[in-house]
Amino acid sequence: VVSSSRLGRWLTLGGLLGLSIGTVMAKGAGASHATVSVGAGSSSTSAPTSTSTSTSTSASTSHGSISSTRPPGSATTSPPSVTTQKVSGAAESFPYGTIQVELVLTGRRISDVLVLQAPQDGYSAQVAQNALPVLRNEVLAAQSAHIDTVSGASYDSQAYASSVQAALDKAHI
Amino acid sequence: MGTAVSFDIRGVQDQTSATSALDRAVRWLHHVDETFSTFKSDSELMRVQRGDIRRDCWSVEMSEVIELAADVEEQTHGAYQLRWRPDGAPDPTGVVKGWAADRASLILTAGGARAHAVNAAGDVRLAGRPGPHRVWSTGIAHPHRAGVLVAVVDGTDIGIASSGSAEQGRHIVDSRSGLPAAGVASATVVGPSLARADGYATAAVSRGADARELLERLDEAGWPSLLVTDNGEVWASAGFPGQVYPDGIPPESA
Numbered sequence: 001v002v003s004s005s006r007l008g009r010w011l012t013l014g015g016l017l018g019l020s021i022g023t024v025m026a027k028g029a030g031a032s033h034a035t036v037s038v039g040a041g042s043s044s045t046s047a048p049t050s051t052s053t054s055t056s057t058s059a060s061t062s063h064g065s066i067s068s069t070r071p072p073g074s075a076t077t078s079p080p081s082v083t084t085q086k087v088s089g090a091a092e093s094f095p096y097g098t099i100q101v102e103l104v105l106t107g108r109r110i111s112d113v114l115v116l117q118a119p120q121d122g123y124s125a126q127v128a129q130n131a132l133p134v135l136r137n138e139v140l141a142a143q144s145a146h147i148d149t150v151s152g153a154s155y156d157s158q159a160y161a162s163s164v165q166a167a168l169d170k171a172h173i
Numbered sequence: 174m175g176t177a178v179s180f181d182i183r184g185v186q187d188q189t190s191a192t193s194a195l196d197r198a199v200r201w202l203h204h205v206d207e208t209f210s211t212f213k214s215d216s217e218l219m220r221v222q223r224g225d226i227r228r229d230c231w232s233v234e235m236s237e238v239i240e241l242a243a244d245v246e247e248q249t250h251g252a253y254q255l256r257w258r259p260d261g262a263p264d265p266t267g268v269v270k271g272w273a274a275d276r277a278s279l280i281l282t283a284g285g286a287r288a289h290a291v292n293a294a295g296d297v298r299l300a301g302r303p304g305p306h307r308v309w310s311t312g313i314a315h316p317h318r319a320g321v322l323v324a325v326v327d328g329t330d331i332g333i334a335s336s337g338s339a340e341q342g343r344h345i346v347d348s349r350s351g352l353p354a355a356g357v358a359s360a361t362v363v364g365p366s367l368a369r370a371d372g373y374a375t376a377a378v379s380r381g382a383d384a385r386e387l388l389e390r391l392d393e394a395g396w397p398s399l400l401v402t403d404n405g406e407v408w409a410s411a412g413f414p415g416q417v418y419p420d421g422i423p424p425e426s427a
Binding site for chain 2: 141144146147148149150151152
């Protein structure tokens with residue numbers, strides 16, 4: 001039984017080095033929406049192309065801005081969905097470049113995360129690559145009703161780096 | 174080194190104060206990055222490594238982290254090395270990430286967001302309860318099989334750190350030979366401090382084929398662990414508090 005007072009899954013990737021990612025996944029709470037935004041600086045979080053609405057807030061700090069989002073209070077009343085959909089975050093600029101990710105949702109389950117745009121120069125690309133394994137771990141956790149989070153060494157960081165590149169290649173075709 | 178940290182906060186009563194605590198935790202991480210970045214030539218750590226700052230002028234954070242790293246070195250009989258660099262300068266980066274997440278967790282708790290998981294690039298700090306009648310379930314990623322878990326640990330108010338031989342591009346070196354460590358695909362250490370668990374997991378990787386001896390000793394000291402070798406053997410210490418799946422299990426079946 002899921003308590004109605006629960007916020008759902010309130011997940012913020014507060015990245016170091018000016019990268020921040022805010023996502024909300026109302027995991028197991030009957031809702032089928034997700035918001036992903038990546039960025040820092042004064043960029044705003046835009047509404048995703050999703051089956052339900054989300055509210056979002058953005059808070060500035062001296063080191064950039066942290067985007068955090070949360071589901072609407074009536075999240076549990078959203079209609080369930082069984083189709084596969086892709087939810088794109090806004091392409092947002094931060095001091096090191098522009099990054100955009102996309103979540104693939106199968107029904108209520110997040111089945112994949114894709115990078116649509118990421119910086120390509122050394123330092124910024126490194127930051128983006130380091131963020132991806134974290135997102136992948138969250139995707140793994142989101143596939144199970146029982147697993148909350150995933151611990152793992154970034155042993156296969158090269159594979160993640162390749163997948164970023166593949167996504168980049170695709171995005172530039 | 175730049176990395177990403179995720180926060181999963183549950184059971185929030187007061188969203189305004191929780192958001193404010195989260196903002197403070199994220200600002201803290203940015204501060205840690207400014208202080209300990211090895212990418213920014215003017216970070217305090219880079220200045221310490223160049224010998225530009227006298228020891229009695231180090232920040233409180235720098236002193237605390239370097240003391241912690243020195244203690245981890247002592248506890249692991251030198252398997253973790255604070256001064257592995259050829260110039261003998263201290264490099265506490267093996268414990269900074271866990272230490273920063275420990276502190277971020279305290280900031281959240283102090284701000285009223287008591288039930289949370291802080292995941293610092295695969296090193297996890299857990300606090301409170303994610304729901305009624307349950308604690309946090311943490312999957313341990315299988316180092317050889319993408320998208321598969323090798324264990325699940327149920328618990329709270331603990332840190333769970335995993336290290337591999339090629340962590341974020343910097344190869345862990347066996348302090349005895351000076352050569353890149355081999356033999357351990359992934360070492361996971363569980364305990365009351367994520368900073369120390371992080372250091373102990375790194376130490377296990379650096380010990381390579383002899384990691385088990387070190388981990389057995391750490392288990393007796395209250396730091397249980399899980400080891401996956403390069404050739405796929407899975408070993409858990411006597412006190413490992415989780416369910417182990419040597420063949421791996423997809424998360425949806427866990």
